[in-house]
Amino acid sequence: MKTGCPPIRFMAFLLSLTSAAWSQEPGTRHAEAPGAVLARVPEKARLRSNPLEGDPEAVAAGKKLFEMHCAECHGKGADGTRRGPSLRVDELQHATPGEIFWILTNGVVRRGMPAWSKLPEPQRWQIITYLRRFGDPARAGNLGPR
Amino acid sequence: MTGSLTHRCLLVLASLPCCVSAAFAQESPYIVTYDHHLEEPGNLEVEYFSTFGSQRAGNDFHAYWIEFEYGATAWWTTELYLDGQTTFHDSTVFTGFRWENRFRPLKAEHFINPVIYIEYENISEADKIIKEVEGHDVEADAADSNAVLRQARDHELEFKLILSKDFKGWNFAVNPLATKNLSPDEPWEFAYALGISRPLALRASAHRCTLCRENFVAGVELYGGLGDTQSPGLYQTSHYLAPAVAWNLPSGWTVRVEAGFGLNSNSHRLLLRWGLSREFSGFGEVLHGLFRSGS
Numbered sequence: 142m143k144t145g146c147p148p149i150r151f152m153a154f155l156l157s158l159t160s161a162a163w164s165q166e167p168g169t170r171h172a173e174a175p176g177a178v179l180a181r182v183p184e185k186a187r188l189r190s191n192p193l194e195g196d197p198e199a200v201a202a203g204k205k206l207f208e209m210h211c212a213e214c215h216g217k218g219a220d221g222t223r224r225g226p227s228l229r230v231d232e233l234q235h236a237t238p239g240e241i242f243w244i245l246t247n248g249v250v251r252r253g254m255p256a257w258s259k260l261p262e263p264q265r266w267q268i269i270t271y272l273r274r275f276g277d278p279a280r281a282g283n284l285g286p287r
Numbered sequence: 288m289t290g291s292l293t294h295r296c297l298l299v300l301a302s303l304p305c306c307v308s309a310a311f312a313q314e315s316p317y318i319v320t321y322d323h324h325l326e327e328p329g330n331l332e333v334e335y336f337s338t339f340g341s342q343r344a345g346n347d348f349h350a351y352w353i354e355f356e357y358g359a360t361a362w363w364t365t366e367l368y369l370d371g372q373t374t375f376h377d378s379t380v381f382t383g384f385r386w387e388n389r390f391r392p393l394k395a396e397h398f399i400n401p402v403i404y405i406e407y408e409n410i411s412e413a414d415k416i417i418k419e420v421e422g423h424d425v426e427a428d429a430a431d432s433n434a435v436l437r438q439a440r441d442h443e444l445e446f447k448l449i450l451s452k453d454f455k456g457w458n459f460a461v462n463p464l465a466t467k468n469l470s471p472d473e474p475w476e477f478a479y480a481l482g483i484s485r486p487l488a489l490r491a492s493a494h495r496c497t498l499c500r501e502n503f504v505a506g507v508e509l510y511g512g513l514g515d516t517q518s519p520g521l522y523q524t525s526h527y528l529a530p531a532v533a534w535n536l537p538s539g540w541t542v543r544v545e546a547g548f549g550l551n552s553n554s555h556r557l558l559l560r561w562g563l564s565r566e567f568s569g570f571g572e573v574l575h576g577l578f579r580s581g582s
Contacts, residue, residue, distance in 0.1 A: 201493035209311040209537075213568045224329065224572075247395040250361040258396050259313055259324040261456045261489035264501075 175232040182243045189239030191273075193266045203271025206264055210257065219275055225254065229275050241269050310568035314541040315458060316506040316531035318560050319419060320482030322460045323400035323451035325391055326358030329571025334564035336543075338416055341557045345430035348374040350382075350415040357570065362391040372415045378433045383410030383440075385418075389449070396453075404447035404462075413437040417558060419445070421466045422476025422515040423523045425553040442469040456489045458482070458506070474517045480510035484531075495537045504533045508545070511554075525554035540565050 193199035208217065214225030221227030233241065245265050248256035257265060310330055315322050318336065326332060334354040341347050350372035359365050368385035387406040413436035415429055429436070444467050451460040462480040467473070484506025492499045511526030513519065529547035536542070540563065547558035 198493050202491040205493065205495060206491050210313070213310055248361060250391065250394050253328050253361050255325065255327050255358075255361045256396055258453050259315075259322075259458075261486055261501075263456075263490040267491055 175230055178244060178249055179236055179240050182240045186243040187237055187239045189242060191238035191266050191269055193270045199267045199270040200274060203267040206268050207271055228272055234275060238269050310566040311539050312541050312566040313535055314533050315484050316504050316533035316543055317482045317508055318545050319510045320460050320462055320480040320508045321449045322458050323402045323449055325364040325389060326356050328358040328361045330358045330566050330568050331570035332356040332564055332566040334562060336562035339559040340415060340555045342429060343426060346375045346377055348372055348415050352416050364389045370410060370414050370416050374433050380413050380433050380437055382414035399450050399452050402449035404449055406445040408443040410441055411437040412439040419464060419478055420510055420512050420525055421478045422512050424512050425523060425525050426555045457485045474515040476515040477513035479513060482506055482508045497536060502535045506531050526550040527554055
């Protein structure tokens with residue numbers, strides 16, 4: 142069986158792509174300012190309201206989901222790590238629920254944040270319900286470590 | 288130079304246990320079909336799968352494979368497969384490897400989300416994992432002994448267009464497939480895979496739990512061959528209908544079980560599959576140390 146050059150060229154191309162991706166500094170992939178990301182949210186998505194707003198059970202479930210899926214990049218207290226930015230910054234805390242939902246659903250794929258549409262919609266709203274509590278100092282004290 | 292690279296590889300391997308931690312995965316139940324969700328960047332998922340297949344006019348078999356799935360970026364996932372099989376009353380053989388890559392061309396979610404899939408396969412014809420059914424693949428192809436089957440080796444490129452959509456908790460996925468054996472006299476082969484799945488509960492419960500309904504995702508796959516360029520269509524092709532379930536445990540493990548039933552006389556009567564996988568975060572940072580220039 143002849144293997145010829147095409148598979149070798151194909152594998153060499155993929156290897157060079159692999160090397161380029163791996164040599165990228167993980168901490169610099171998230172350099173885009175939150176404001177720039179928020180500016181891309183379509184108007185219709187911006188106006189969506191959180192159907193679980195104020196639901197205490199949603200806060201508890203959102204905390205669990207945040208720790209399972211988000212904390213490895215954004216930190217357990219959402220303060221940010223080398224892999225992902227802080228979610229406590231003013232721009233995000235003052236963003237509408239619809240804006241956060243859009244970012245969670247679509248990700249910031251070119252900057253390293255995956256789209257989280259694989260979580261069912263109610264679970265994404267549960268995470269947002271939890272995250273919104275960071276903007277309320279009276280409630281944030283009960284949300285875990287910073 | 289080689290010594291330095293070897294030294295660096297050993298350092299990476301030695302530092303893996305302290306730098307890599309288990310991550311929670313939210314896996315679909317599909318084993319053949321792909322949806323548009325890629326691996327999280329920097330995460331490594333290690334997966335083991337088995338397929339028990341019944342075989343008319345031959346011996347039943349147990350085929351297995353290990354996958355190393357790495358999220359190179361948020362838009363690119365790369366995977367290495369190592370395949371083997373045991374044919375009862377015959378022998379156990381290593382059948383080859385596959386290198387799979389999935390690319391997400393669009394930045395955001397759309398009405399339908401495309402992902403481009405390219406795979407290179409270097410496998411013998413004794414490979415029985417049946418990760419996809421292509422062209423005129425039929426049950427009788429696997430009836431010969433391993434000694435005969437392993438003599439022929441296939442170098443193939445496989446292309447898929449993964450089209451997938453999430454809607455109200457449901458996932459719908461369609462994967463048309465084209466494969467080219469790199470031998471010049473071999474035709475292009477075609478196939479399809481369809482999948483539909485949904486978690487048993489859409490809202491998460493407030494506490495970590497093992498048996499909560501939201502941890503289970505149920506679905507069904509339909510897959511089969513569509514002939515080749517010389518003889519396209521359903522003639523002499525095999526097809527399967529396979530209900531499946533995934534159980535995403537809070538510890539980070541995922542268990543998948545699927546029973547595939549052959550839909551015509553060219554198909555294996557039963558393909559019973561199960562798999563175990565675990566996702567690790569932090570692998571990308573360890574790997575980055577290996578590729579960092581000047582270190």
